[in-house]
Amino acid sequence: VTLSSPSNPLYDGLADHYDEHFAAPHRRAYDDLAWRACRPLWSGPPGSIVDVGCGVGRWAGRWLDAGHRVTGIEPAPRMAAAARARLAGRTGFTLLEATVDGADLPSGAYDGVVAMGSLQYAPDLPAALARVHGWLRPGGTVAVLVDSLAALVTELARAGRVEEAAERLRTRRGLWRTGGHEASLSLWDAAGLASAATAAGLTQVRVTGLLLGAAVEGVAGLNERLRADYDTALAQEWARAQAGPADLGKQLLLTARAGPSGPTG
Ligand SMILES: C[S@@+](CC[C@H](N)C(=O)[O-])C[C@H]1O[C@@H](n2cnc3c(N)ncnc32)[C@H](O)[C@@H]1O
Numbered sequence: 001v002t003l004s005s006p007s008n009p010l011y012d013g014l015a016d017h018y019d020e021h022f023a024a025p026h027r028r029a030y031d032d033l034a035w036r037a038c039r040p041l042w043s044g045p046p047g048s049i050v051d052v053g054c055g056v057g058r059w060a061g062r063w064l065d066a067g068h069r070v071t072g073i074e075p076a077p078r079m080a081a082a083a084r085a086r087l088a089g090r091t092g093f094t095l096l097e098a099t100v101d102g103a104d105l106p107s108g109a110y111d112g113v114v115a116m117g118s119l120q121y122a123p124d125l126p127a128a129l130a131r132v133h134g135w136l137r138p139g140g141t142v143a144v145l146v147d148s149l150a151a152l153v154t155e156l157a158r159a160g161r162v163e164e165a166a167e168r169l170r171t172r173r174g175l176w177r178t179g180g181h182e183a184s185l186s187l188w189d190a191a192g193l194a195s196a197a198t199a200a201g202l203t204q205v206r207v208t209g210l211l212l213g214a215a216v217e218g219v220a221g222l223n224e225r226l227r228a229d230y231d232t233a234l235a236q237e238w239a240r241a242q243a244g245p246a247d248l249g250k251q252l253l254l255t256a257r258a259g260p261s262g263p264t265g
Helices: 008-021 025-042 058-065 077-087 125-135 149-158 162-171 190-199 213-228 230-243
Strands: 048-052 069-073 093-096 110-116 136-147 173-178 181-186 202-210 251-258
Touching: 008 077, 008 173, 008 181, 025 058, 025 110, 025 136, 025 202, 025 213, 025 230, 025 251, 048 058, 048 125, 058 069, 058 077, 058 110, 069 077, 077 093, 110 125, 125 136, 125 190, 136 149, 136 190, 149 162, 149 213, 162 173, 190 202, 190 251, 202 230, 213 230
Parallel strands: 048 069, 048 110, 069 093, 110 136
Antiparallel strands: 136 251, 173 181, 202 251
16 A cells, blocks of 8 residues: 655645646646546536545645535645645545555545546556546546656757657656656656556547647747737647647546446446
């Protein structure tokens, strides 16, 4: 049972100012695009959603606003404390301080699982998908956001960091350094992510790339366009996300459903 993630020191360091992190135009944009894609997935009557790696509770709060019950899972103690403080007193919110592998949840009990930018830190993302599948009721939906290998390699190559690009491609791992800490994460391509979901027994698997503009015009160029006219640029990025190819997206959004007879059926 794993209750602690190697990325805890990095995320604990970011906890106090995590919302500000999303003031950067490209982060705000991928988050807005992901929300626009995910919100309709649970637009029916109030249900129960697991938010894996819920961080400071940004998305958990949105699902609560939409009338759902939310179980947040968060291994970094300071992130978890921030989520507790933010959502204190909100009916329907439960928080487990654990990793996806360590969280003890009932099987077949949830309408949805969202994991925004968290499963890439799990030691084995395909195994985590199978685990998450087990929590879903038959027909329940999962949405997972991870960083894209192809987009990162493109970004590094554009910046002249060719050796690092080759290293990322070879290892299929990224390294995020910030605030004196670093965290290692797995990097995914659309086909690999889709096959991991299929191998986990999920159905109706779809992978969408978000922020293809980062590969087309570079992150700086994309940020410039978002700063100049956010709504127009976001609408363009939404259209690009629908057109694909997903791999060019800076982030990959996987959506899939538990089969009608559930994970073991
Ligand atoms: C990029 S942040 C995203 C936070 C939140 N989902 C959001 O969008 O604001 C990734 C989160 O995943 C958490 N995390 C790291 N390893 C994890 C694991 N093995 N299982 C679950 N969550 C994990 C981190 O502590 C961090 O809060």
